[in-house]
Amino acid sequence: MDTLEPTDRSTVRRNRKRAVTDRAVLHALLADALLVHVGVASPHGPLVLPSAFGVDLDGPDDGGSLYLHGSVASPWLRAAGQPVCVTVTELDGLVAGRSGFHHSMNYRSAVVLGTARDVTDVGERDRALDAIVDQMIPGRSATLRPSTRKELAATAVLAVPLREASVKVRSGGPNDEPEDVAAGIWGGHVPVRRVLGDPVPDSDAHGDVPAEVRALVQASVQAR
Template identity: 50%
Template sequence: MATASPAGYTATDRTTPTRSKERAAYDHETVHAILDQGYVCHLGFIRDGAPVVLPTLYARCGRRLYVHGSTGSRPLRGAAAGGLAVCLTVTHVDGLVLAKSAFHHSINYRSVVVHGTAHQVTDPAERSAALDAIVDHALPGRSADTRRPNAKELASTAVMSLDLHEVSAKVRTGGPNEEPEDLRLPHWSGVIPVVTSYGTPERAEIPGQDVPLPGYLPPRRK
């Protein structure tokens, strides 16, 4: 397995694309920014000889990812029994790329792929910090403005850790790649940006309560 260098992550056979290699990136800044801007990761693993991919919440702390799960879930049971081989992905869609030919239609995107072995977090202090990080990853400052988990809630919640060693990013930007002979065709071509935005916070209807909007809303991250 590759280890992280001071400047970035080392490319391996599994993290080197077979197509469009120029879009790959291994520097910490690019990889971490893509991870930090996401909300949901997709966690792939093998169960009973067949591939399974599950969407779940996560957070990055330095060069380690924490992944949220239930204590009764199969991946958590596998992670508790010596570790679970996984592949984790995060993807952002930034634009729809429309070309004059159907073949050259594409998507502008930023993605990260992580290979490694996930382990269940058993240390109480680390698990508590990881759960706070997962809440704050979705909305910075939120964990300090909530009730702490009770014993029953902690008993039903588990966290897996996945160290960032074998990691790569892949990014596509720009317009369509047109064939020279297609340039005069009467079809519109270009990019339709895809933007994630936040709406106005909607207060929960709880009788007798009129809690003011916290200062950390709306989210700072866009």
């Protein structure tokens, strides 16, 4: 399954020219992102919350698995068996148009729709939790002690299939009216990049900064 928008509700209609149907673009966006927002229906109305996440493109769900986790006491994590909406956005630039109407942002965004699944298999839970850690710092999970039974009992893990998704991308400068360009007003865009600072050891940290943390920061420096 290489193309996106497999259903009517996941098909982009507004600003269709910005829609991307190559599933590889979704995978690349998920690889870059650090945060998603999860929309669920609650007894008090719609609820949208930020969440860390992990991805297994070879996971058991249709199209691969997007994993979310949190406390078993969190009401939104009781959404197993319910439809959810997961969104991710990476901001790439601020677009300064020659009119207020044509100001915009450059971005890569995805909307994933699906039914959340409670992950109960021990092996899959372990892989999911490792994926969430490695989404933040690649390779970190392999250096950590195993989770305790108490920690696992306090943690809920949900999986959302990646099959039903849409992606939109905007890049470049403003789409100004010809008369506004002719008027001589400045227009353009300001690139936005994520930059990581130097690691700050905890007050009781031992040893040097781990290799996986150094590699993460170095990759950020090289991307500037």
